[in-house]
Amino acid sequence: MAPPTAVPPGKNPPPTTGQPPAGRPPEPPTRNGQGFGGPLPGLDAAGLAAFDAGRTVFLEVETVEGGLGPIFNEASCIACHRGPAPGGASPRSVTRFGRVTNGVFDPLAEKGGPLLQDHSINPAIRETVPVGANLVIRRQTQPLFGLGLVEAIADETILALAARTSVDGVKGRAAIVTDPASATQRVGRFGWKSQHATLAGFSADAYTNEMGVTNRLFPNENAPNGNTALLKQADRVLDPEDTAARADFELAADFMRLLAAPPQIPLTANATAGKALFEKAGCAVCHVPSLTTAVNGINALSEKAVPLYSDLLLHDMGRLGDGMPQGAATGREMRTAPLWGLRASAPYLHDGRADTVEAAIRAHEGEAVVSRDRFLKLSPTERAALLEFLGSI
Ligand code: HEC
Numbered sequence: 001m002a003p004p005t006a007v008p009p010g011k012n013p014p015p016t017t018g019q020p021p022a023g024r025p026p027e028p029p030t031r032n033g034q035g036f037g038g039p040l041p042g043l044d045a046a047g048l049a050a051f052d053a054g055r056t057v058f059l060e061v062e063t064v065e066g067g068l069g070p071i072f073n074e075a076s077c078i079a080c081h082r083g084p085a086p087g088g089a090s091p092r093s094v095t096r097f098g099r100v101t102n103g104v105f106d107p108l109a110e111k112g113g114p115l116l117q118d119h120s121i122n123p124a125i126r127e128t129v130p131v132g133a134n135l136v137i138r139r140q141t142q143p144l145f146g147l148g149l150v151e152a153i154a155d156e157t158i159l160a161l162a163a164r165t166s167v168d169g170v171k172g173r174a175a176i177v178t179d180p181a182s183a184t185q186r187v188g189r190f191g192w193k194s195q196h197a198t199l200a201g202f203s204a205d206a207y208t209n210e211m212g213v214t215n216r217l218f219p220n221e222n223a224p225n226g227n228t229a230l231l232k233q234a235d236r237v238l239d240p241e242d243t244a245a246r247a248d249f250e251l252a253a254d255f256m257r258l259l260a261a262p263p264q265i266p267l268t269a270n271a272t273a274g275k276a277l278f279e280k281a282g283c284a285v286c287h288v289p290s291l292t293t294a295v296n297g298i299n300a301l302s303e304k305a306v307p308l309y310s311d312l313l314l315h316d317m318g319r320l321g322d323g324m325p326q327g328a329a330t331g332r333e334m335r336t337a338p339l340w341g342l343r344a345s346a347p348y349l350h351d352g353r354a355d356t357v358e359a360a361i362r363a364h365e366g367e368a369v370v371s372r373d374r375f376l377k378l379s380p381t382e383r384a385a386l387l388e389f390l391g392s393i
């Protein structure tokens with residue numbers, strides 16, 4: 001039982017059904033993965049037990065009898081969310097496709113879109129990008145550290161950010177989405193397009209669409225390229241598959257909710273200078289350094305500062321947008337990516353095109369051009385200071 005291995009920085013390796021280790025790594029979680037991956041500070045015994053139970057489910061490798069597939073991307077959450085500790089990111093990306101006709105997007109649902117499942121329990125039913133698709137994009141795995149804090153931010157806090165007076169031509173829009181867990185309209189904050197508002201909603205979606213494990217929120221299996229006859233032949237497990245009173249998707253949501261924020265490295269004098277430049281360049285207009293959680297039933301999440309470096313709003317990023325509408329977001333709109341823990345989540349940007357933080361900044365377009373151009377005008381020493389700051393948060 002080796003501990004989860006750190007993911008070396010680099011571009012997407014060929015997709016694998018990465019086999020996570022069973023059980024807990026031998027080291028205490030706070031020392032695992034350079035301090036990433038432990039529980040929130042100040043949890044009581046019940047909170048720690050929920051963290052452990054959720055973590056076990058997050059590491060669990062699904063089996064065909066347990067509902068894996070028939071088509072899927074990976075067999076466990078940790079196969080993608082793995083470095084430098086369980087709940088992190090990895091170079092694994094997923095593929096989404098659809099068809100744009102006269103500017104109108106069709107997710108090609110009848111051909112298995114918009115998410116490709118690139119694995120299957122039987123090679124004969126493997127899904128492929130259909131011929132009619134003319135928009136094919138990749139989405140990079142995101143890290144999950146501190147997401148309970150992000151979930152605990154009130155909708156009103158994000159709406160207030162959207163109502164600010166515009167600076168540098170930056171607008172920003174709150175993503176109003178339907179949360180599958182509560183069936184209510186909420187402010188989205190998770191995913192590259194802020195397409196989900198709650199961890200339970202995202203988790204249930206991921207169970208069905210990344211692993212093929214259906215549940216009461218997402219009860220329908222994906223048919224391989226939309227072929228329901230093939231699905232019927234291959235699917236031997238009655239849906240929904242995740243039926244326990246407290247379902248696996250809820251336990252995995254507990255783990256994410258109680259996962260500590262990325263650990264910060266104390267700022268050197270240089271990094272402190274970089275912080276000032278980050279603000280001077282206008283990065284902080286979108287990458288808002290800190291938001292505060294609302295009153296919460298869990299003490300460790302109640303009225304806490306969340307140093308995430310994001311406004312969680314959608315911004316028109318021009319050519320950096322991926323062209324694919326999703327949830328409340330148009331093709332050009334993307335959620336301001338939180339920057340905490342950046343040093344452990346390469347490669348960067350929604351499609352992983354940037355190997356370095358600097359390349360990610362240089363690729364900013366749309367509402368971010370004024371700020372990006374200020375970054376480009378910094379001296380090499382100033383740029384290095386700003387990058388050192390970003391490597392510390
Ligand atoms: C095949 C790889 C893969 C697997 C398996 C996977 N994820 Fe993800 N995860 C991703 C990708 C890619 C994204 C970004 C999705 C997007 O916005 O398009 C993501 C995003 C997320 C987010 C949003 C993070 C944020 O910062 O907003 C959550 C929450 C999440 N995943 C939870 C889970 C859970 C829980 C599981 C297991 C049930 C899981 N994921 C399994 C690849 C994966």
Ligand code: HEC
Nearest residue numbers: 281283286315334335336337348349350360367368371375
């Ligand atoms: C108009 C809002 C806005 C401004 C201003 C802005 N950004 Fe961003 N930033 C974004 C969005 C949106 C993304 C996600 C882009 C994507 O989807 O690929 C992002 C992504 C990033 C990333 C990559 C994060 C990751 O996890 O992949 C870094 C690094 C970054 N920004 C740094 C900066 C810096 C430094 C500045 C100032 C020079 C800046 N940004 C200014 C909106 C902004």
